[in-house]
Amino acid sequence: MTTMLEITGLGHAYDGHVALDGVDLRIARGELVGIVGPSGCGKSTLLRCVAGLVPPAAGGIRIDGRPVAGVPDDLAVVFQEYSRSLLPWLTVRDNVALPLRRRGRSRAQRRAEATAALDAVGLAAVGHKYPWQLSGGMQQRVSIARALAYRPSLLLMDEPFGSVDAQTREDLEDLLLKVRGTSMTILFVTHDIDESVYVSDRVVVLGPAPGSVVADLPVRLPIRGDQITTREQPEFVRLRAEVGRRVRGSATTSAD
């Protein structure tokens, strides 16, 4: 598989506080990589560096072989701060449709694609409303719909399902599984170890601050069924335990 994203010796510090130190990671096109690690280990900082929002203090990031300098083309992000991500003066559907202008879509196409994306996140009925008329969890789903409608080559998601209810969260995880394996490369930060194993092709564990990669575990589940069937199979249970041990910094088991 071709490498899409290459992170080498990445370091970042905020006012002398070292958040990341020596992160090395290669990600192939179309991979969905889950990133987990203890609170404050630098997961969000890693995504901000990849998004070109903060310049790395050390090391480098290459996308398709080209060094990242500024916000990369063809990128979409879903960050935790949903309240700041949508434009309050546009309807929900227009928020989702807006980035599609950059794709050169006609007005009718933009509308149709936005409607389909809203449908996929279970919000077909609220396209005519304004973001501030929706709950926080619904606004977050609009951000997800907007990112998916755009079909970026690189999608960065920082705890994107944190504010939605449990049932919707499962639906969104299953939606990600449908998107996975297309040409979209996805970095997915989550605090939820179960979720990282459920959605990812690989789970990357960052160690305690300053973060660096302490484990990189491929997820190869023999059974892909519904949420319950997938999560109860022995390989899922084994991987979840292994990721949990790595996050807690306990002794290693297999896959080194």
Ligand SMILES: Nc1ncnc2c1ncn2[C@@H]1O[C@H](COP(=O)(O)OP(=O)(O)OP(=O)(O)O)[C@@H](O)[C@H]1O
């Ligand atoms: N803008 C900032 N200014 C100063 N320090 C910051 C800033 N953003 C993050 N930090 C610090 O850098 C470290 C890494 O933060 P970051 O948000 O990347 O971690 P995280 O792994 O995403 O945390 P969490 O899991 O709690 O969301 C933390 O100690 C945090 O306090």
